[in-house]
Amino acid sequence: MHRRGEWTLFRNITDVRGVRVGHFTDLEASTGCTVVLFDEGAVGGVDVRGSAPGTRETEVLRPVRLVQHVHAFLLTGGSAFGLDAAGGVMQYLEEQGKGFNVGGMRVPIVPAAVIFDLQVGRACVRPGFESGYLAAQGARAGEIKEGSVGAGTGATVGKVMGPKLAMKGGVGSWSIEIGQRVLVGALAVVNAFGDVIDENGRVLAGTRDPETGRPAGSYGLLVNGTEIRRGVGRSTTLAVVATNARLSKEEVNKVAQMGQDGLARSISPAHTIYDGDTVFAAATGERPGDVNAIGAAAAEVVAQAIRRAVIKAEKVGGIIAHRDLREQARP
Numbered sequence: 001m002h003r004r005g006e007w008t009l010f011r012n013i014t015d016v017r018g019v020r021v022g023h024f025t026d027l028e029a030s031t032g033c034t035v036v037l038f039d040e041g042a043v044g045g046v047d048v049r050g051s052a053p054g055t056r057e058t059e060v061l062r063p064v065r066l067v068q069h070v071h072a073f074l075l076t077g078g079s080a081f082g083l084d085a086a087g088g089v090m091q092y093l094e095e096q097g098k099g100f101n102v103g104g105m106r107v108p109i110v111p112a113a114v115i116f117d118l119q120v121g122r123a124c125v126r127p128g129f130e131s132g133y134l135a136a137q138g139a140r141a142g143e144i145k146e147g148s149v150g151a152g153t154g155a156t157v158g159k160v161m162g163p164k165l166a167m168k169g170g171v172g173s174w175s176i177e178i179g180q181r182v183l184v185g186a187l188a189v190v191n192a193f194g195d196v197i198d199e200n201g202r203v204l205a206g207t208r209d210p211e212t213g214r215p216a217g218s219y220g221l222l223v224n225g226t227e228i229r230r231g232v233g234r235s236t237t238l239a240v241v242a243t244n245a246r247l248s249k250e251e252v253n254k255v256a257q258m259g260q261d262g263l264a265r266s267i268s269p270a271h272t273i274y275d276g277d278t279v280f281a282a283a284t285g286e287r288p289g290d291v292n293a294i295g296a297a298a299a300e301v302v303a304q305a306i307r308r309a310v311i312k313a314e315k316v317g318g319i320i321a322h323r324d325l326r327e328q329a330r331p
Contacts, residue, residue, distance in 0.1 A: 009175065009177070010142055010143055010144075010175075011173075011174060011175055012143075012144050012146075012173035012174060012175055012185060012187070013036065013144075013173045013174075013175060013185035013186060013187045013240065013242050013305075014140075014141040014142060014144060014173075014185070015175040015177075015183050015185050016175070016183050016184075016185050016242045016243060016244050016284060017244060017284065017286065018038055018039040018040050018042075018284050019036065019037070019038060019039075019141065019185070019242050019282075019284070020036075020037045020039065020139035020140055020141050021034065021035070021036055021037075021139055021140065021141075021144045021173075021187060022034070022035045022037070022134075022135040022136055022137070022138040022139030022140065022150075023035075023135055023138070023144075023145055023149045023150030023151075023171070024085075024127060024131040024132070024134045024135040024138075024150065025149045025150055025153050026121075026125065026127075026131075026153065027148075027153065027316065028121070028122070028125075029121045029122040029125035029154075030117065030120040030121025030122070030153055030154035030316050030317045031077035031078055031082075031117050031120075031121060031122075031125060031126060031127060031153055031154045032076075032077055032127060032131070032135075032149065032150045032151055032152070032153040032154075033074060033075065033076035033077060033078075033082060033085045033127040033131050033132060033135050033150060033151050034074075034075045034076070034135060034149075034150035034151040034152070034171060034187070034189060035072055035073070035074055035075075035089055035132065035135040035136045035139055036072060036073045036075075036139075036187060036240045036242070036280075036282075037071070037072045037093075037136060037139045038069075038070065038071055038072065038242075038282060038284065040284065041069035041070065041071055041098070042069060042070055042242070042282035042283055042284045042285070043068055043069060043070075043247060043248070043249055043252050043282065043283045043285065044061045044068075044069065044070035044073075044109070044111065044249075044252060044280065044281070044282050045061050045249060045251075045252035045253035045254075045255065045256045045280070045281045045282070046058045046061040046062075046111065046253065046256050046278065046279065046280050046281070047253065047256040047257040047259070047260050047278070047279045047281075048276075048277070048278045049260045049263070049271045049277045049278070049279070050236060050237075050271055050272070050275035050276040050277035050278065051271075051272070051273040051274070051275065051276070052235075052236065052273070052274060052275060052276040053113065053236070053276035053277075053278055054079060054080045054082075054083065054113065054114035054116075054236070054276055055111070055112065055113045055114070055276075055278060056074075056083045056086055056110075056111060056112040056113075057086075057109065057110065057111040057112065058111055058113075058278075060109060060111070061111055061249075061253070061280075062253070063249050063250045063253060065249075067100055067109055068249060069100070069109065070109045070110070070111060070282060071093050071098045071099060071108045071109050071110060072089050072093060072108065072109075072110045072136065073110070073111055073112070073113075073240050073280045073282070074086045074089050074110055074111070074112035074113075074132060074135075075112070075113060075114075075115075075150075075151040075187075075189045075238045075240070076112060076113075076114050076115070076127045076131075076132075076151050077114070077115055077117040077126070077127055077151050077153065077154050077155070078114060078117065078118070078126030078127045078128075079114055079115075079116045079117075079118055079126070080114060081126040081127075081128075082114045082126050082127045082128075083112055083114060084126075084127070084128045084129055084132075085112070085127040085128055085129065085131045085132030085135070086110045086112040086132055087129045087132065088128070088129040088130055088131060088132030088133030088134070088135075088136065089108070089110045089132040089133065089135070089136045090107075090108045090110050090132075091129075091133055092132075092133050092136035092137055093108035093110070093136065094106055094108055111280060113236075113238050113276070113278040113280070114236070114276075115151060115154075115155055115189055115191040115235075115236045115238060115276075116191070116234040116235065116236065117153070117154030117155060117156075117191065117234075118234075119163050119234060120154035120156065120163075120316065120317045120319065121153075121154055121316075121317050135150065144173060144187075145171070146170065146171050146172050146173060146308055146309065146312040147170045147171065147172075147309070147312030147313045147314055148168065148170050148171075148312075148313050148314045148315075148316045148321075149170070149171055150171050150189075151171060151189040151238070152169060152170035152171035152172075152189050152190065152191075152309060152313070153170075153316060154316065154317070155168070155169030155170055155171075155189060155190055155191035155309075155313075156168060156169050156191060156319055157169040157190060157191065157192045157193075157194070157195065157196050157205050157206055157267075157310060158192070158193075158194065158195050158196075158205060158206030158207035158208065158215070158218055159193050159207065159234065159235055159274075160193070160194075160207045160218045160221050160222060160226060160228055161207050161208070161210065161216070161221070161226070163234070165207055165208045165209075165210060165216075166206075166207065166208075166319065167205040167206060167207075167208060167215075167310070167319065167320055167321060167322065167325075168205065168310065168313040168314070168315060168316060168319045168320065168321035168322070169189075169190040169191045169192065169196075169205070169309060169310060169313060170189075170190060170309040170310060170312060170313035170321075171187065171188070171189050171190075171309055171312075172187070172188050172190065172304075172305040172306060172307065172308030172309030172310070172311070172312060173185065173186065173187040173188070173305050173308065174186060174301045174304035174305045174308060175301055176297055176300065176301055178289075178293055178294070178297050179289065179290075179293065180287070181244075181287060182243065182244060182245050182287050182289045182293075182294065183243060183244050184241065184242075184243045184245075184294055184297040184298055184301055185241070185242050185243070185301055186239055186240065186241045186242070186259065186262070186298065186301035186302045186304075186305040187239065187240045187305060188237060188238065188239040188240075188302060188305035188306045188309055189237065189238040189239070189309070190237050190267075190306050190309040190310060191234075191235055191236050191237060191238075192235055192236075192237045192267045192270070192275065193218075193235035193269070193272050193274045193275050194206065194218045194219070194267045194268050194269045194270060194272065194275075195207060195215065195217065195218045195219070195267065195268050196266055196267055196306055196307060196309070196310045197266060197267070197268050198307060201268075203215035203217060203268075204307060204310050204311065204322050205310040205313070205321070205322045205325075206218050206268075207221060208320075213320075213325075214325065215325075218268060218269065219268045219269055222269065234274070235272070235274050235275045235276070236275050236276035236277060236278070237263055237267060237270070237275065237277050237306065238277075238278050238279075238280075239259060239262070239263075239278075239279045239280070239302050239305065239306075240279075240280045240281070240282070241255055241256065241259045241279060241280070241281040241282070241298045241301065241302065242281070242282045242283075242284070243255070243281075243282075243283050243284070243289065243294050243297075243298075244283075244284050244285075244286040244287055244289075245283050245284075245285070245286075245287055245288065245289025245294055246283065246285040246286070246287065246288055246289065247283040247285070247289065247291060247294070251283075251291040252281050252282065252283050253281070254291055254295055255281040255283070255291065255294055255295045255298050256279045256280060256281035256298075257279075257295075258295030258296065258298050258299055259279040259281060259295070259298035259299055259302045260277065260279050260299075260302075261299035261302075261303075262298065262299040262300065262301070262302025262303035262304075262305075262306065263277055263279075263302065263303075263306065265299065265303040266302075266303040266304075266306040266307055267306060279302065281298065310322045311323070
């Protein structure tokens, strides 16, 4: 937690006023979902860069579409089955009187995206209606849980050599302040085909060498002709970028697009044919802001959120995490 004058910054996406985050976590089945709520709605946008996405209601976020505001984003495990959890988020929001006004009725707008985590834990158990409702009901501002929680519970990274040599992914978040009290925050769910790398290109978590158990370097393996193991098409990194700036729908979509640069900075390789990489963006409209600066900041907070996701992750289902390798390296 950081204090900046009269502001208290938690260094996560909830630093943007009116943004709350809730998780539903099923450790036994190694799955879950994460909800990002907007108390007063927000102008929404999206950029889908991966080749294997699983999404719901992303089309309403495009420019020239009627709906301008979103009320929540759902990030969920369970592959396409997990999209059912969006119904639970909608019910919670309807009970709170939130939604797009249609002839006196309220229809909450809840775009959603999934990761594939069915190979971890119990594949027959996926987030559903109740999971989404509980995640929304439990959404809070301030400190949020990161690591092996919510949609990141069964997330893994580094799958070039197959799931048995992958490492633990998870949920991470970060925020920064730019200009005159303009805040940009991100929350990421990291389930990448490639490795997560730090600012210097060192692997934080990824494909492990079958002999040493240490990171082997997915990029090097790929370009040197390593045969990709069967069953690797189970990857995706999801992110939500939020800002308190006042942006148009076109500009919010541009922020989502620029936010994808954060994946390229922190995942190697990113945006493969096996990934369904999707970045949502939202602007609450409190303060004036420049779309270029906000987009540049979006890339940075997405990259940092991705790194925090693996740094904060813990072992789940026997899949080792970054912190396990760090413990092993200690004398």
